[in-house]
Amino acid sequence: MGAFDVRDLMKADAAASATPDMFGPARSGTRVFHPLAERIAAIPVKPTLSPVMIEGLVRLLDVLAVVGAGGLIYWLYAAGTTESILPYQITIPALAVGALATFQALHLYHVGALRNFIAMAVRLASGWTLLFLITLAAFFFLKIGDQVSRVWLLGFYSVGAAALLGERLAVTLAVRHLTRSGRLERRTAIVGGGEGGEALIKALEAQRDTGLRICGVFDDRNDDRSPDLVAGYPKLGTIDDLVEFARRTKLDLVIFTLPISAEARLLAMLRKLWVLPIDIRLSAHMSKLRFRPRSYSYFGAVPVLDVFDRPIADWDIVVKWAFDKVVGTLALILLSPVMLATAIAIKLDSKGPVLFRQKRYGFNNEQIEVFKFRSLYHEMTDHTAAKQVTKDDPRVTRVGRFIRKTSLDELPQLFNVVFKGNLSLVGPRPHALHATASNRAYEQVVDGYFARHKVKPGITGWAQVNGWRGETDTEDKIQRRVEHDLYYIENWSVLLDLYILIKTPFSLMTKSENAY
Structure with missing residues (x-):
C-alpha cells in the first residue's frame, strides 16, 4: 500500500467521530483504542528507506x-x-x-x-x-x-x-x-494538542518535501485545551495509547509541542516513550528560548530539538545486518559438526525432539520464536519459560546440564540469525515472555526494562560476557543485566560486536556459575 492520509480515513470511516470516552481499559490484555487508531494500526506498512x-x-x-x-x-x-x-x-x-x-x-x-x-x-x-x-x-x-x-x-x-x-x-x-509508494515516509505522531499542536502541524504542512506523514495527535489532557481535532488531525489517545500504538504499527518519529517550561509533564511523558525504538523531538517552533543554530535540527524550516535518537539506524542497520549474515553463516558452517554431535547426544540421552521453539520478546516487544536444543525431559518441556531452571533442577537431562552450562543449547539460534532474521549475533538476550525475578515480572523490577527491546536481540551480549548470564533469581541480577544491555545499545559498534563474539567462549569457561 502506498501513502495514506489520516484525514482521508476520517472521511471514509464513520467511526472516526468517536469521542474520547471510547478509550477504555484493557480488554483481554489489549488496550481499547480510538477506532481510527485501530484502523491505522491495521494498515500494512511497507519497509521504508532512510x-x-x-x-x-x-x-x-x-x-x-x-x-x-x-x-x-x-x-x-x-x-x-x-x-x-x-x-x-x-x-x-x-x-x-x-x-x-x-x-x-x-x-x-x-x-x-x-x-x-x-x-x-x-x-x-x-x-x-x-x-x-x-x-x-x-x-x-x-x-x-x-x-x-x-x-x-x-x-x-x-x-x-x-x-x-x-x-x-x-x-x-x-x-x-x-x-x-510511501517508501520514504517518516510516520509521525504529535504529542500535545491545542494551539501549540495546531501551529506546529500547520508549519510542517507549509514545508515542502519533509517526508513526514502525520498519523495523529496524542495528549493526556481531556479538557478544552486539547480538542478532539487538531488542525484537521484526530486526537487518537493518551501517552499510554501512543506507546501501544507504536508497538502495533510502524512509527518513526514523535514530536512534542509542549513548552520546555512544562518540565515535569514533559519528563513524565518521556519516561514512558524512551523505551520505544523511535526518534523523539521537541518542537522549538513556538519557543521564545533561542539556542545556537547548531543546537537545532530542521524539518524544512521548522526547528526542533533532538531528545532521543533511535539506536542503530540508517547505515548502521545495513552494516549490522551484513555482519550478522556473513559471520552467522560462517559460524553455522564451522559449528555444524558440534551441532550434529549435540543433536546425536540429545537423541541418545532421552526421548523427544532434538530442537524446540520458545516464545521470546524481540525487537519492539514483538513476540518471536527462537530455536534451542532441548535440554529438559520432553514431558517437562516449558515452552513459555514460566518456571526458570534452577540448580539441580530435576527437569534437566544429563546432556541438558552440559549444554546449558556451555550454552551449546543456544547454537540453533544461528538459524534465527541467518534465515529468519529476527535475532542478531550480538544484542540483549531475548527474555522469555513470563520470565520473573523474585516472583515479579522483569518490567516491574526494572524501570525502563523494555528499552532493551529498542534493538534486535542477540545470541550473546555485553551482559553475558560480563558474567550476567543464567538464572535471574534476584532483582539485582536482572537490574545489572539490563544496565549492561542498555550500555551496549548506547555504545554499539561493529568492533564492540566483534569483541563480544571473541570474548564469549572465554566467558563461558570462566563465568558460568549462574548457568544451570
Missing part, C-alpha cells in the same frame, strides 16, 4: 559517474600516448572528491532536491562547470597544463556532465516512485 541511505547511495553514484567518465575517456584517447599517467591518476579522484564537496555545498543530496530534476540539473551543471574552471586555473598556476591532454579534459567534462545528469535523472525517477 533519507540518509538514499543520500549516501547518490554520493556513491556520483563518484562512480565521475571516475567512470574520466577513466573511459583516458582509455579511449590518452592511453598509451602519454609520457606519464600520474597527472591523470591524481586529477580523476581529485575531481570526484571535488564534485562531492561542490554538490554538497549546492544542497544537491537532499531528498527534496532529488525529486526536482530540472532545478537539480541546472545547479549540478553549474557546479560541474565551476569545478572544471577551478581545475584549469590550478593547472595554469602550477604550470602543469602541458602534462594533461586538453582533448581528454574536454571529453572528461562533456561525458562527465552527461553521466551525472543521466544518473540524476534515473535517481529522480526512482525517488519519485519511492515517494508515491
Whole structure:
C-alpha cells in the first residue's frame, strides 16, 4: 500500500467521530483504542528507506559517474600516448572528491532536491562547470597544463556532465516512485494538542518535501485545551495509547509541542516513550528560548530539538545486518559438526525432539520464536519459560546440564540469525515472555526494562560476557543485566560486536556459575 492520509480515513470511516470516552481499559490484555487508531494500526506498512541511505547511495553514484567518465575517456584517447599517467591518476579522484564537496555545498543530496530534476540539473551543471574552471586555473598556476591532454579534459567534462545528469535523472525517477509508494515516509505522531499542536502541524504542512506523514495527535489532557481535532488531525489517545500504538504499527518519529517550561509533564511523558525504538523531538517552533543554530535540527524550516535518537539506524542497520549474515553463516558452517554431535547426544540421552521453539520478546516487544536444543525431559518441556531452571533442577537431562552450562543449547539460534532474521549475533538476550525475578515480572523490577527491546536481540551480549548470564533469581541480577544491555545499545559498534563474539567462549569457561 502506498501513502495514506489520516484525514482521508476520517472521511471514509464513520467511526472516526468517536469521542474520547471510547478509550477504555484493557480488554483481554489489549488496550481499547480510538477506532481510527485501530484502523491505522491495521494498515500494512511497507519497509521504508532512510533519507540518509538514499543520500549516501547518490554520493556513491556520483563518484562512480565521475571516475567512470574520466577513466573511459583516458582509455579511449590518452592511453598509451602519454609520457606519464600520474597527472591523470591524481586529477580523476581529485575531481570526484571535488564534485562531492561542490554538490554538497549546492544542497544537491537532499531528498527534496532529488525529486526536482530540472532545478537539480541546472545547479549540478553549474557546479560541474565551476569545478572544471577551478581545475584549469590550478593547472595554469602550477604550470602543469602541458602534462594533461586538453582533448581528454574536454571529453572528461562533456561525458562527465552527461553521466551525472543521466544518473540524476534515473535517481529522480526512482525517488519519485519511492515517494508515491510511501517508501520514504517518516510516520509521525504529535504529542500535545491545542494551539501549540495546531501551529506546529500547520508549519510542517507549509514545508515542502519533509517526508513526514502525520498519523495523529496524542495528549493526556481531556479538557478544552486539547480538542478532539487538531488542525484537521484526530486526537487518537493518551501517552499510554501512543506507546501501544507504536508497538502495533510502524512509527518513526514523535514530536512534542509542549513548552520546555512544562518540565515535569514533559519528563513524565518521556519516561514512558524512551523505551520505544523511535526518534523523539521537541518542537522549538513556538519557543521564545533561542539556542545556537547548531543546537537545532530542521524539518524544512521548522526547528526542533533532538531528545532521543533511535539506536542503530540508517547505515548502521545495513552494516549490522551484513555482519550478522556473513559471520552467522560462517559460524553455522564451522559449528555444524558440534551441532550434529549435540543433536546425536540429545537423541541418545532421552526421548523427544532434538530442537524446540520458545516464545521470546524481540525487537519492539514483538513476540518471536527462537530455536534451542532441548535440554529438559520432553514431558517437562516449558515452552513459555514460566518456571526458570534452577540448580539441580530435576527437569534437566544429563546432556541438558552440559549444554546449558556451555550454552551449546543456544547454537540453533544461528538459524534465527541467518534465515529468519529476527535475532542478531550480538544484542540483549531475548527474555522469555513470563520470565520473573523474585516472583515479579522483569518490567516491574526494572524501570525502563523494555528499552532493551529498542534493538534486535542477540545470541550473546555485553551482559553475558560480563558474567550476567543464567538464572535471574534476584532483582539485582536482572537490574545489572539490563544496565549492561542498555550500555551496549548506547555504545554499539561493529568492533564492540566483534569483541563480544571473541570474548564469549572465554566467558563461558570462566563465568558460568549462574548457568544451570
